[in-house]
Amino acid sequence: MLSRSVRTMSNRTLAAQRTRAIYQHMSASTKTGTVPSHSGADEAPVLFETVGQVKKYTLNRPRKLNSLDTSMLNLLRPYVEEWSQSKISRILVGTGVGRAFCAGGDVASVVEAASNDDTRHYALDFFKREFELDYMLAAVPQPYVAVMDGITMGGGVGLSVNANFRIATENTVFAMPETKIGYCPDVGASFFLSRVDGEVGTYLALTGETISGRDVFELGFATHFVPSRRIPALLERLSSLDRPVNDLIDATIEEASQEREAHEPPCSIVGAKRIALDTAFGHNKVEQIFDELEKIAEGHEDDSIRSWAADTVKALELRSPTSLKVALQALRRGKEMTLHQALQMELNIATAFCSQASTDFATGVKAVLVEKIKERPQWSPPTLQEVGDDYIEGTFFKKFSPEDGTAPSIALSADLQLEPSKTGSPMLYTLPTEDEIRQLVTGSHFSSGSTSLTEGELIQKLEKLRRGKMGIREKVAEVVSRRCVAEADDSGVAYLKWKN
Numbered sequence: 001m002l003s004r005s006v007r008t009m010s011n012r013t014l015a016a017q018r019t020r021a022i023y024q025h026m027s028a029s030t031k032t033g034t035v036p037s038h039s040g041a042d043e044a045p046v047l048f049e050t051v052g053q054v055k056k057y058t059l060n061r062p063r064k065l066n067s068l069d070t071s072m073l074n075l076l077r078p079y080v081e082e083w084s085q086s087k088i089s090r091i092l093v094g095t096g097v098g099r100a101f102c103a104g105g106d107v108a109s110v111v112e113a114a115s116n117d118d119t120r121h122y123a124l125d126f127f128k129r130e131f132e133l134d135y136m137l138a139a140v141p142q143p144y145v146a147v148m149d150g151i152t153m154g155g156g157v158g159l160s161v162n163a164n165f166r167i168a169t170e171n172t173v174f175a176m177p178e179t180k181i182g183y184c185p186d187v188g189a190s191f192f193l194s195r196v197d198g199e200v201g202t203y204l205a206l207t208g209e210t211i212s213g214r215d216v217f218e219l220g221f222a223t224h225f226v227p228s229r230r231i232p233a234l235l236e237r238l239s240s241l242d243r244p245v246n247d248l249i250d251a252t253i254e255e256a257s258q259e260r261e262a263h264e265p266p267c268s269i270v271g272a273k274r275i276a277l278d279t280a281f282g283h284n285k286v287e288q289i290f291d292e293l294e295k296i297a298e299g300h301e302d303d304s305i306r307s308w309a310a311d312t313v314k315a316l317e318l319r320s321p322t323s324l325k326v327a328l329q330a331l332r333r334g335k336e337m338t339l340h341q342a343l344q345m346e347l348n349i350a351t352a353f354c355s356q357a358s359t360d361f362a363t364g365v366k367a368v369l370v371e372k373i374k375e376r377p378q379w380s381p382p383t384l385q386e387v388g389d390d391y392i393e394g395t396f397f398k399k400f401s402p403e404d405g406t407a408p409s410i411a412l413s414a415d416l417q418l419e420p421s422k423t424g425s426p427m428l429y430t431l432p433t434e435d436e437i438r439q440l441v442t443g444s445h446f447s448s449g450s451t452s453l454t455e456g457e458l459i460q461k462l463e464k465l466r467r468g469k470m471g472i473r474e475k476v477a478e479v480v481s482r483r484c485v486a487e488a489d490d491s492g493v494a495y496l497k498w499k500n
Contacts, residue, residue, distance in 0.1 A: 046075040047097075052239030055083055055090045062098030068155045069106040070122075073129045080133065084140040084417045091244045092137075093235060094146045094159060099171070101148045102156025105130060107181065111365045114354035127186070127350040128408040130155060131343045134187050135410060138162035138339055138426075139418040143249050145238070148172045148216070149228050158187025161221060162339065162426050164246055165253055168222035169231065170213045177208035182320040182364030182379065184327045184349050184396075190334025191342035192426055196220040197434040199281035200269060205327050206281070206289070207315045211268065214260060218267045218471060223429040224253045225471070250429050250467070257470050270478050276305050280312075284332060286324045287384055290316065318376050320360040321384045325392045333397075339423040344402070344410045351400040351407040358395075431475045432462050434483070441484060441498045452495035455480055 047058040057079060059066035083092055096102055105126070114123035137144055137159060146160035149169045157176060160166055168174075176185040176193065185193065185205045193201030200219055204211070217225040226234060234256040241248060269277060280292040293316075296309035316324065326349060334342040353361040360379050367377035381387050402409035412418065427433050439445035440458055447465065459476050466472060486494035 044075065045069070045072045046079075048079060050090075051235075053090050053241050053244045054093050054235060054239040056093040056095060056235070059094075059096040059100075059102050062096075062100070064106075065100035065103035065151055066096040066098070066156070067103050067106050068130065068159075069109065070126055070129070073126070073133060077129065077133055077136070080136050080140070081413075081416060083142065084136065085415070086142070089142060089244055091238055091241075091249060092140075092142060092144045093238070094137075094144070094163070096147075096150060096156075098150070100151035100156070101146070101172075102153075102159055103151045104154030104156060104177075107183070107365055108369055110354075111362050114356075115362060120354055123354045124351055124408050127347055127354075128410070130158065131187065131347055132410055132412060134158040134162065135340060135343055135423075136412065136416065136418070138188070138423045139420055141417055141419045141422070143244060143246050145249065145253070147231060147235075148174070148222060149231060152216075153177060153210075155187055157189070161192050162188060162423060164422075165224065165249060165429060166222040167224050167226050167231070167234075167253065168213065168216040169226060169228040171228050172216045172222070173210050173212045174216045174221055175208060175210040176205055177210075179206060179319040179323040179327055180208045180364065181368050182323055182358070182360030182362075182377065183353055184323055184330060184346070186346040186350060188339055188343055188346070190330040190346060191337060191339045192221075194331050194335035195426065198274065198278040200274075200277065202281040202328070202331055203269075203277050203312075205331055206286070206319070206324055207312060208319065209315065214264065215267050215269070218431065218475065219269065220427060220430050220433065223250075224257050226253065226256045227258050230256045230258075246429075247467075254467075254469060259470050260474060267478070271481065272300075272302050272305050273308055274478075275482060276300065276309060280309070284328070286316075286321075286328055289328075290384070320358075320364060320377070320379045321381060321387045322358045322360050322379070322392075323364075324384070325387050325389075326396050329392060329397065338420070340410060340420065345397070347410060348400045348402075348407045349396050352396045355400070357399070431469065431471050432466060434479050437462070437476065437479050438483070438498055441496050452497075454493060454495055455484075455486070458496065 043060055045061050047060050049056045057076060059072065061067060083090070110123045110126050113119040143165070144163040145165040145167065146163040147167045148160050150171050151173045152160060153175045154177065157174065176189050178185045189205060193205050197220060211219060214225050216222045234253065237252055238249065241252065276296050280289055280296060283289050283292060290313065293309045293313045297306050297313060300306045300309065330345060330349060333345065337345065363377050363379065367373050400407040436445065440448060440461060441453060453461065455476065459473055462472050462476060463469070480496065483499050484496045485499060487497050488494045
């Protein structure tokens with residue numbers, strides 16, 4: 001009979017060999033041009049098509065909600081590289097088959113690879129390939145349209161959220177749920193979540209909660225809202241454009257957009273709830289966020305806000321304490337970084353998780369994705385108080401880096417046509433941001449004159465700046481109700497003043 005130590009070693013060796021074989025099969029099959037079938041007997045996991053001015057990729061693993069795996073990344077990257085080098089100006093369009101655009105990455109396989117020293121490099125290579133693809137899609141000079149018609153989470157957010165044009169539909173379900181599985185929001189989340197209005201990004205990063213439908217557009221994660229039924233006709237229209245420049249593409253998508261209808265509920269994060277959210281999630285320590293939420297849950301005058309705060313506390317209590325602290329610090333740092341810098345920081349963090357700096361990633365994936373338990377996973381350490389700030393800083397933000405040879409680097413071939421300056425403006429075609437509205441009210445905007453504005457004049461100015469974009473009136477009304485006061489002059493005209 002084998003001894004216990006020999007049996008353990010044998011099991012680890014078999015697991016490592018099995019994982020290595022899986023990843024070698026993925027890589028080899030991609031190199032030879034045949035990929036493992038995920039969606040049907042003869043279909044590849046990514047489909048490609050060129051029609052007129054549109055080059056389209058379609059994620060084609062509907063039974064897996066189009067979750068990204070290594071074979072899909074290996075197919076997408078050369079396609080995007082070829083497109084970036086093309087001298088023919090074409091629009092890239094990303095879509096998905098079934099009820100998801102892309103529900104994330106295949107983290108179960110990643111965790112299995114990371115569990116063994118011999119196969120860990122496969123896990124790190126997956127993150128490196130994924131993050132590099134995300135950066136390429138953000139930085140290529142040609143226009144990119146991501147159709148988020150369905151579930152768009154994790155890795156799917158990375159493929160879409162830095163596109164020039166991001167289309168939400170009534171089917172869109174958007175989230176970065178990584179803290180639920182003991183990991184940290186990545187794929188550039190520290191960059192884009194820190195740039196939406198207020199602390200909405202912080203709230204989504206820490207809780208992992210979802211937003212859906214028109215909310216995805218009104219909160220700044222999509223540039224347009226188009227009913228799903230109109231998408232085929234819109235893509236046909238885009239394919240026939242003579243000169244597919246960004247402003248023309250924007251106008252074409254805008255024509256297919258739809259205003260909020262009378263029966264539709266308002267955005268889920270507005271008014272008093274938004275004020276409470278910004279107050280609670282504006283802190284730089286997770287413990288302070290908990291404290292603020294508990295105060296709101298106990299003392300807010302509005303029953304619905306008290307209920308929201310109490311529910312948010314319960315949600316956060318289910319998350320990995322380590323993940324919460326890493327996510328918050330990454331978000332605060334990412335606000336001052338370029339997209340490339342943020343992705344590299346996140347790759348360093350991914351390296352730490354894969355190198356067993358915390359067991360929570362493996363614990364969370366097993367509990368939530370494999371066993372699908374509803375209870376709180378056995379996080380280690382189990383409480384925020386046991387997760388020291390020095391441990392977070394030293395382990396996740398300093399210990400692993402390409403400069404020290406301890407983490408992979410976000411590296412792209414020199415012959416790629418990239419435009420890094422393009423990645424700094426993910427809000428260029430969205431509804432006006434709260435900061436842009438503030439600048440116009442205070443007179444610090446580049447287009448501001450010497451006079452104050454009424455609410456009507458503010459709307460007119462933004463409609464001109466955004467070329468008549470749908471949804472501006474609702475956005476201005478909501479921001480003005482929270483952030484402005486109207487002061488009448490001697491003639492009785494009410495001009496807006498920004499609340500400090």
